[in-house]
Amino acid sequence: MAALRDDDGQLVIPPVLRRRSFLMLQALAAEAVRRGYEVRRCRSYYSRREGGVDVVVDGFACTITVRQEFPQSTNPERSARLVVELDHGRSGRPGRWRDRKARVLENALGVILGEVEARALEDAQRRESEERARVEREVRWRTAMEEAKKRAVRDQLAEVLREEAGRWQEAAVLGAYCDALERRLAEPGSAVDESALESARRWLEWAREFVCAIDPLNRLPQMPTPSEPTPDELKAHLGKEWSLSGPGRRGGR
Structure with missing residues (x-):
């Protein structure tokens, strides 16, 4: 988090929004660590206007980024909105949360981290299924090879x-x-x-x-x-x- 805070090349947004973004990421990172997960600095961004961290749950790494939703807007209310996103990966699950009048992003941090956990579980199940399929296919291949040899x-x-x-x-x-x-x-x-x-x-x-x-x-x-x-x-x-x-x-x- 300190590296992200001191990196002027990331989160190139208005100072007030940058501080707010940093505090949200810091809260997410602290809660992730409290739950026993690893938090790493994220080095892959689409633009300099966003920043984020990688949360690793049981070997599954998910990038959480935050950015200004309407950087070009002249409307103060719209330009103050932030968006938190999870990288898409293989999942078709929800991965984007926005500031809205009825809900600010700070109130969705638990939901966001819960989504990371859900994706990690889904990934573990997928990997387990793929491993079962791999083992089954190898057994079938060995059987086919033995039959071909006979x-x-x-x-x-x-x-x-x-x-x-x-x-x-x-x-x-x-x-x-x-x-x-x-x-x-x-x-x-x-x-x-x-x-x-x-x-x-x-x-x-x-x-x-x-x-x-x-x-x-x-x-x-x-x-x-x-x-x-x-x-x-x-x-x-x-x-x-x-x-x-x-x-x-x-x-x-």
Whole structure:
């Protein structure tokens, strides 16, 4: 308050109104301190014609400023009127009080400070609601990430399964061919010379060995070890609502 009083660059209004403004701010500051709140010097003003203080209630800072309502008026009654305002912030609550014939601002100081307290409560509730929403969204994001990881791993295992099934199917077809060739060679009365038969038998022997080598079921398959899903694999299952980088962003990486 002393800094505000001694700052000639603030509350540049007629001396009588300046003293009255200072006394109102001083009374508000004293009552705020009595209630356990912090009072700080306000350094942000729209013009040199106003001055004020910041009252901090439970971490919520609210600027209270006072100014002359009609500085250009030549009417003594109008030019003597003051206005006390609270910064707008996020609130749609009342934030301006004026001198009127039926009420001077000095009688509204308790209402003004009460409004600061109401805004602080509203802000605390808003922050609590935002924190709950943030936590809930993070839980949903982590659940979505886990589900995306499961699906990405499933895709990896399914790809291995398809590859093995493809090799098994190829081995089955080639094995059926070998069986058919073996039956052909066993047919009596084939008008084929011995050299051709011997060549076919060698071919059948090689084919049997090849089929045995590629058949994945010649030995028991082992459970594959999936790799850590890549960002692209996760993104394919994450959906547009979520980002790989965290719950605070939507879509993309």
